Amino acid sequence: MDAKELIARRIALELKSGSLVNLGIGLPTTVANYLPPGADIFFQSENGLIGMEPLRESGMEGEYLTDAGGSFIGAVPGACSFDSCFSFGLIRGGHLDVTVLGGLEVDEGGLLANWTIPGKMIPGMGGAMDLVTGAKRVIVAMTHTAKGRSKILKKCTLPLTAIRPVSLVVTELAVIEPTAKGLVLKELAPGVKVETVLAATEATLIIPDNVPEMQLTR
Amino acid sequence: MHKAVGLAVAVEKIPDGASLLIGGFMGVGSPHRLIDELVRQGRKNLTVIANDTARPGFGIGRLIDAKAVKRLVVSHIGTNSETQRQMIAGETAVELCPQGTLAERIRAAGYGLGGVLTPTGVGTIVAEKAREIEVEGKRFLLELPISADFALLAAHRADYYGNLDYALTARNFNPIMAMAGTTVIAEAAEIVPVGVIPPDEVVTPSVLVDYLVAREKVNGR
Numbered sequence: 175m176d177a178k179e180l181i182a183r184r185i186a187l188e189l190k191s192g193s194l195v196n197l198g199i200g201l202p203t204t205v206a207n208y209l210p211p212g213a214d215i216f217f218q219s220e221n222g223l224i225g226m227e228p229l230r231e232s233g234m235e236g237e238y239l240t241d242a243g244g245s246f247i248g249a250v251p252g253a254c255s256f257d258s259c260f261s262f263g264l265i266r267g268g269h270l271d272v273t274v275l276g277g278l279e280v281d282e283g284g285l286l287a288n289w290t291i292p293g294k295m296i297p298g299m300g301g302a303m304d305l306v307t308g309a310k311r312v313i314v315a316m317t318h319t320a321k322g323r324s325k326i327l328k329k330c331t332l333p334l335t336a337i338r339p340v341s342l343v344v345t346e347l348a349v350i351e352p353t354a355k356g357l358v359l360k361e362l363a364p365g366v367k368v369e370t371v372l373a374a375t376e377a378t379l380i381i382p383d384n385v386p387e388m389q390l391t392r
Numbered sequence: 393m394h395k396a397v398g399l400a401v402a403v404e405k406i407p408d409g410a411s412l413l414i415g416g417f418m419g420v421g422s423p424h425r426l427i428d429e430l431v432r433q434g435r436k437n438l439t440v441i442a443n444d445t446a447r448p449g450f451g452i453g454r455l456i457d458a459k460a461v462k463r464l465v466v467s468h469i470g471t472n473s474e475t476q477r478q479m480i481a482g483e484t485a486v487e488l489c490p491q492g493t494l495a496e497r498i499r500a501a502g503y504g505l506g507g508v509l510t511p512t513g514v515g516t517i518v519a520e521k522a523r524e525i526e527v528e529g530k531r532f533l534l535e536l537p538i539s540a541d542f543a544l545l546a547a548h549r550a551d552y553y554g555n556l557d558y559a560l561t562a563r564n565f566n567p568i569m570a571m572a573g574t575t576v577i578a579e580a581a582e583i584v585p586v587g588v589i590p591p592d593e594v595v596t597p598s599v600l601v602d603y604l605v606a607r608e609k610v611n612g613r
Contacts, residue, residue: 221417244418262491
């Protein structure tokens, strides 16, 4: 299992039946692939849909049924569509249970930077700032390091996405929970030792006496 | 009541330098015929307010390719390398705005509000351009309304009066922009007799729509 699959599988376990969930583009989108059959979860696409699902069959594309990246999707029975104000009302108004987003940096305060690298990458924030500000739970799906550098820092160096701390960070090494006291190491990926996580983390981590292994199936 | 106008005539109403609200999300629900005609007529120095610029060769990306836009207000340009190039080269001024904030700023204009208070962007780069206001201990940004000379919409169906409905994710910013443009021009994939869109399903009432772009080449005629 590669790093991205491990992260996606672990995050899939966080999604509760009956919840409304928004998955970001890229790695977060793959979380939907690891839900148990019959999982009663509605996915929001912020361009105006509750009830998105992957396109069932090539050749069944609909020009008016797309995700936030413009890719073709399907829709489950019970799906509904709406305008962009309503869509972001769901997000900001506390109606969205979980958002899963990628990350460039997370810091000891639980703050996330994930939308720009000044001078290098200026795509625009799209819906990221609204999602991190408004979702009930914000889960960050990211690799622990980039080019050998820790992405979990004492303080973010890149522009913040929001000043609201995220709820959980899942990497290929660990599950980390930002709390009022700091970042707590909650779980270790299979075969990973505490020392390995510490060596890959610039931020100070709070290490409980017992750090269980990450579960990857229900 | 005559609402239908030819495509070229509709676009001739839009002068160089006009500000345009353009519906669509990654080109889905964008008024492609109006966009192509703006390019064909060589319109320049436009201000475009939209969610994104789709991608080169598609949707609003075609206006970008034609160098028709001098100023953009959008939430996202990551899918259009040409927009990024023009921004970095200083050819096009780009104001990036969080997507939910952009939608609300347009709504505020159309609904007669002086702005909206949103928690999105507080303490970030976005806050450098907006006043922060505290309400009952919570921090918000005052985001100001955005209106434009024209709103260019794409509907799924229009009836003879100009009542509009939309299909699935092609709705997005269209009905919000219908309230915020001084002149509203809509194109529709289908035109149907009045009554085919039942009152409960009309999303944009005809009174908001100034011009409906006439169909061309229907049933091969």
